Amino acid sequence: MTLLETRLAARAPIDPRRLRADFPILDQDVNGYPLVYLDNAATTQKPRQVIDALVHYYENDNANIHRGIHTLAQRATAAYEASRVKAAAHIGAQPQEIVFTRNATEAINLVARAWGDANIREGDEIVLTAMEHHSNIVPWQLLALRKGAVLRYANVTDTGYLDFDHLRSLIGPRTKLVSVAHMSNVLGVINPVADIAEAARAAGAFLLVDGAQGAPHLPVDVESLGCDFYAFSAHKMLGPTGVGVLWGREGLLATMDPFLGGGEMISLVHEDMSTWADLPHKFEAGTPNIADVIAFGAALDYLRDLGMPAVRAHEMAITAVAIDALSAIPGLHVHGPKAVEDRGGAVSFAVDGIHPHDMSTILDSYGVAIRAGHHCAQLLMRRLGVPATNRASFYIYNDTADVDRLTAAIREAIKVFA
Amino acid sequence: MTLLETRLAARAPIDPRRLRADFPILDQDVNGYPLVYLDNAATTQKPRQVIDALVHYYENDNANIHRGIHTLAQRATAAYEASRVKAAAHIGAQPQEIVFTRNATEAINLVARAWGDANIREGDEIVLTAMEHHSNIVPWQLLALRKGAVLRYANVTDTGYLDFDHLRSLIGPRTKLVSVAHMSNVLGVINPVADIAEAARAAGAFLLVDGAQGAPHLPVDVESLGCDFYAFSAHKMLGPTGVGVLWGREGLLATMDPFLGGGEMISLVHEDMSTWADLPHKFEAGTPNIADVIAFGAALDYLRDLGMPAVRAHEMAITAVAIDALSAIPGLHVHGPKAVEDRGGAVSFAVDGIHPHDMSTILDSYGVAIRAGHHCAQLLMRRLGVPATNRASFYIYNDTADVDRLTAAIREAIKVFA
Amino acid sequence: MSEPGLPLDDLYREVIIDHYRKPRNRGTIDGARHVEGVNPVCGDEIRMDVVIEDHTVKDIAFEGAGCSISQSSASMMTEEVKGRTLGEVEAKIAHFRAMMLDGAEPAADLGDLEALQGVTKFPVRVKCAMLSWNVLQEGLEPSTTPA
Amino acid sequence: MSEPGLPLDDLYREVIIDHYRKPRNRGTIDGARHVEGVNPVCGDEIRMDVVIEDHTVKDIAFEGAGCSISQSSASMMTEEVKGRTLGEVEAKIAHFRAMMLDGAEPAADLGDLEALQGVTKFPVRVKCAMLSWNVLQEGLEPSTTPA
């Protein structure tokens, strides 16, 4: 979609100044300056509605779920399951296909264990990309180690895109799984998931999409993406910490063994063996993170009310402004695509002669929070030939005034090192 | 300890009426009656201090931890790590031995995978008890299935105690692990962990203690217990849902492979293999449940200020009252030990001619919340020869008025079925 | 104690307590088609023997363990379906489901089962009432292998 | 822009920027004892060659990548330890640690390194300043095998 098309699809454009009133944390001074929070790819801030949902739950309904007959247990169970319906709706899926985990990382590990251990054999290949987050690399390394499988990494082009032809060339008869980020947390680039799904399917391989940066920023429909698993984290999309989502095709989840054993996930327990509960409970062992799942429901409501096309349109607009403003700074180089149709609002950049950690410290002293480091993407850092990058990442409450504060602080940093 | 000794060890006795002011949820009517919450073994309520800690975090400090240089990330990291120190202090351990998980269940699964897969071989034996929670059974069943190991279950006596002689007789040269509940969530019985540790150690076996019902209710010191792993859940001890703790001896944790792979738990990531972060981060993959771990710190502060000996003394006192009052009801039979020195405040009971689900529904209609069911202990239900039990379980904010309301409602239920 | 805040009287109607205490058609039938079901969440169990001849439920018996709702529902159900044609039984199943799950008024052919309507005011207990009906449904399916 | 709210001037002192831009003793030494260290959290690297003769740091050189604090700390450190006896070097390490980790005032033998005291006002950056010192400490341990 072009920016114009996305804007047209959006119900009403986002007004970040108005939304900020919902985010109490943004109304504070940091080191003497009003906070400019540009670390949204790491975690987003939470609106009043989400915080209130937590408070409401603990002040009114708190109880352990699923097995209780008393009133609080009924209320808590209903609210918990309502969040599952909302999470499903957010990505165009069915509730019984939604498994709540701790985070996207655990969701990917669940697949690596519960699907991978049963389906990956010696010599099988798993295709990743060189831009993956460690959470979409290490679980497969551990699986490969257990099973004698082989990992293959698709290249990243000099302009910060996935080298799709290279990826396709890696997918062959031994490929059992392809696992790619929907959107890179460093380059911001959006990967062509539907095309990748087609290539995977043609080879009889499954496709997992690491949606940690997808679900918060893009309208997502797992059916049209054509993937088999989709993983994401609540805390990166206005929700609380401690909640992740694994979506899997029902037929696929149904064939999988459980991951963790314990309460909630069983049907009958005998001394030697047990039988499992139905989907999705089979994959939710022990007392879940009830309160945060319920509060995540409030975050999903918030995003639904804004409309994901509007979220996307706002991010395209502010990213365009940010890339222009950053590129105008002498000695500053933006990594990743420049065209906002192809990317989200995670903008990594390098500044000649200034290490990202120094940059981040100086920006922080001006109240501007960015992230500096390898962003859990060491393979990509090596590909880019840098030890670390600066990353400013935007969300619904950021506006062009934040971009101004960012660029002004960067210019101050350049003076320090001049 | 006798009740008197425990009382003497307690700094100041607990005054449940005063504490209730800290628990907003208790101040509500359910089905027209003031709520009497007696489902504390399933999950406890949260004091204002814990709820406030969550709100404070999200309104002031929320950021992703460990890698950020900006001010919010520094604050969040410091607060998160401060909770680790508090969790360690609660059980007499070192902070680097504390791994935060989602719940006790995940903590046990972590050991079953990260320790079990590397150390359990075909024919090895794992000794459990017939009173274990499913969370301390199913992970070992899955491990036994993977490795061809054998599970052995120690008996429960007719009076609701662990048959320690039987347990000891099961521990032999093939025993690699013993895993027992510190306190049964059904019988309330406290198991003789130090003796079990001695028996395990003599056979060269490791000992895991499922402390889900221990850490909330008893003064715990892992050194004097002599165990190797100790697992518990924050939500059962005033803390939020979504946080569990695995404690393991440092030397043991250090030799273990990671459980989940991803961000936070790595040192260096290469295409084929990675190296792991130091303890305890090696076991905490992905963005942790930052907010809830921090709020759990407030719960630990609350318990520390009360003093665990005072908590224990209060529970012994109210349990004694409850057992007396319940036993006076014709046709009512209390499961488990009657001596409060030997047990905690989870009191299971049967009433002639009334199924626990009917009892729970009737009690709920009088505003009294108990739990009815198998309590994730199907093996124990079979041992007791019942499909389910009624369970009233007490905590610091319960007093004798709650016991009165419970017994009055039970008498009403008996009338319905008379 | 004063009146409870929930309509307990609607739930524990006299006829329900009666069937719970004195279940009808309790037992087993040699050579019958055997089906069973458990509600894993609460542990309620129903084991059922059904004899179908000439498109009619010639005989039916059950055993089980569980709460008053699950056991009385099974007992009343056996009374209502014994001797009925498969068509009549299917209609009863549909009418019972409609009453319990969709809030429909009890159809005339439900007889005493009408007493279970009060369960709908206690949503967590609805599955108790449904258990024996799901087992019966399975017993009617042609694919079930006779015991 | 107005003055920042944190004492940036204390962190980025002239001498630090100078060492960062023009690192002293940069390079490798053939046949020297080689040690290296990475700060996995931020990726800073220091590779160091040390020649110890007669209980003296006869020669020292380093290469590395990272922020101004880690690299300038390494550069200043090489200047301060080159030609010193092991006893003097151990004392400097102790004094530097005391300044960075325990908030002690800079000891007289730290020379230019005193400029790094401002880092203590930025606690997350202290580990940057410490990296090369931890590597040096390793280079002094007898167990280290020469390259």
Ligand SMILES: Cc1ncc(COP(=O)(O)O)c(C=O)c1O
């Ligand atoms: C003895 C015991 N073990 C384990 C658990 C599991 O705790 P969680 O569901 O918090 O993982 C419980 C809680 O129900 C318990 O009572």
Ligand SMILES: Cc1ncc(COP(=O)(O)O)c(C=O)c1O
């Ligand atoms: C692309 C991508 N994948 C995975 C993750 C891991 O998310 P979490 O730490 O919430 O599990 C992140 C977040 O840092 C990410 O950006």
